[in-house]
Amino acid sequence: MSGFSWDPWQRSVLDFDGNICIRSGRQVGKSEVVSAKAAEFALLNDNSSILIIAASQRQSGLLFEKVRGYLEMLEEEGEGCLFAEPPTLTKFILANGSKIYCLPAGRTGHFIRGFTVDLLIADEAAYIPEVVWNAVIPMIAVSRETRSKGFIILLSTPFGKGGYYYNSFTDKDFKSFHVSSEKCSRIPQEFLRKERLRMSKAEYRQEYQGEFCDEWNQFFSSDLIKQRMSFIDWKLTDKVAGSRFYLGVDIARYGGDENAFVVVELVGSKLRCVKCFVTSRISTVDTVGRVLDIDNYYKFSKIFVDDAGVGGGVTDFLLEKLGRKVLGLNNASKRLQVQGEEKKRGILKEDLYSNCLMLLETGKLELISDRDLLRSLKSITYEYREGGNVKIFGDYSHLSEALVRACWCVKERGLDIYVY
Numbered sequence: 001m002s003g004f005s006w007d008p009w010q011r012s013v014l015d016f017d018g019n020i021c022i023r024s025g026r027q028v029g030k031s032e033v034v035s036a037k038a039a040e041f042a043l044l045n046d047n048s049s050i051l052i053i054a055a056s057q058r059q060s061g062l063l064f065e066k067v068r069g070y071l072e073m074l075e076e077e078g079e080g081c082l083f084a085e086p087p088t089l090t091k092f093i094l095a096n097g098s099k100i101y102c103l104p105a106g107r108t109g110h111f112i113r114g115f116t117v118d119l120l121i122a123d124e125a126a127y128i129p130e131v132v133w134n135a136v137i138p139m140i141a142v143s144r145e146t147r148s149k150g151f152i153i154l155l156s157t158p159f160g161k162g163g164y165y166y167n168s169f170t171d172k173d174f175k176s177f178h179v180s181s182e183k184c185s186r187i188p189q190e191f192l193r194k195e196r197l198r199m200s201k202a203e204y205r206q207e208y209q210g211e212f213c214d215e216w217n218q219f220f221s222s223d224l225i226k227q228r229m230s231f232i233d234w235k236l237t238d239k240v241a242g243s244r245f246y247l248g249v250d251i252a253r254y255g256g257d258e259n260a261f262v263v264v265e266l267v268g269s270k271l272r273c274v275k276c277f278v279t280s281r282i283s284t285v286d287t288v289g290r291v292l293d294i295d296n297y298y299k300f301s302k303i304f305v306d307d308a309g310v311g312g313g314v315t316d317f318l319l320e321k322l323g324r325k326v327l328g329l330n331n332a333s334k335r336l337q338v339q340g341e342e343k344k345r346g347i348l349k350e351d352l353y354s355n356c357l358m359l360l361e362t363g364k365l366e367l368i369s370d371r372d373l374l375r376s377l378k379s380i381t382y383e384y385r386e387g388g389n390v391k392i393f394g395d396y397s398h399l400s401e402a403l404v405r406a407c408w409c410v411k412e413r414g415l416d417i418y419v420y
Helices: 008-015 030-044 057-079 132-146 164-169 189-198 201-207 222-228 284-298 311-325 349-361 371-379 398-406
Strands: 019-024 049-054 091-093 099-104 119-123 151-156 174-179 229-231 244-250 258-267 270-280 302-305 326-328 333-338 341-346 365-368 381-384 390-393
Touching: 008 030, 008 174, 019 030, 019 164, 030 049, 030 057, 030 119, 030 151, 049 057, 049 132, 057 091, 057 099, 057 119, 119 132, 151 164, 164 174, 189 201, 222 229, 222 349, 222 365, 222 371, 244 284, 244 311, 244 398, 258 284, 258 398, 270 371, 270 398, 284 311, 302 311, 302 398, 311 326, 349 365, 349 390, 349 398, 371 398
Parallel strands: 019 151, 019 174, 049 099, 049 119, 119 151, 229 365, 244 302, 270 365, 302 326
Antiparallel strands: 091 099, 244 258, 258 270, 333 341, 381 390
16 A cells, blocks of 8 residues: 555565464554555455454444545545445445444443454454453354455454463464564654653563563463453343342552442352442542442342451441441451450451462352453562561552452351362
């Protein structure tokens, strides 16, 4: 295409027919070249069908608009009218009968079922929930058999190890490209130098060097998290008869900006994390009101609150409203009723996290596929201190803190969940 000077790797992408997996750092031009390839594919293959997906409508829409830009540029260069009808926000129909769709993979996966496509493009593929690929892959089967097409193009900045995108990069059925931002002449080296100082080594390697990396001391491995994120959507009508619901709450510290809430459903001896969300830091009264509203909806058996610091006030208010179903877990102590008398037993942060890790490793805990929850669990790291003590911490830990508290319900009920 005229007007563009492609890097050698971009030219290779344009020239290759088949499945492609691109992992790269930020701003190296992966969206530009894939957009050009999509436009070229649509024009060279009459009556073809192309689907562009991403985890969100916004992300897939950005790539979609770049495809439109290339097609409009070609019209201006004298290629004639390429569109059969005015483009919409989610569909182009070209004069040669080719169709280009733009849809979010999102949380439901339902939007992308039923399509048969000749070219599937997944932008920021590392962030698409794993269960979505079960709906996506069959789309290309008919085209591959009848038209010798059915190609897949995956492009993304990596997001930890494990999952379909990670595995595709080393799959012999894919042509793989690895492009570091440090090798892109369009990105100033001074900018990258400042980013290296601003970010952790793992963050920089992932975001700018395009490396698949977990922190060496990451408490929950990315692969384990993605394996357990086994469903996309959940509503109260999906509840299992006889199940119980529990809530974990992490209250924003002074200077913090988010409260975190995680709902788990206990079915027999197995847990499912069915809902997680955060709210902006608000007053204690508003936070209590939010918990009361959620409790009215789910009818929780127990509510576990981080009652350290500002969480103490929230816990006290909730105890007045809801009574003994509210328990404070503050990484230092756990309230128990022993023969009618309240006592305290030591409980450490590693107890909470080790319980959650064991549930995940034994398949006793399923997670809803949620990008923020994935990010939070990935952020949790650990280090051994003098005396053999373990410190567990993370820079985006609030959802994890709420989750590990909700999962403590199995301990409260005395379930022997690790025998299988």
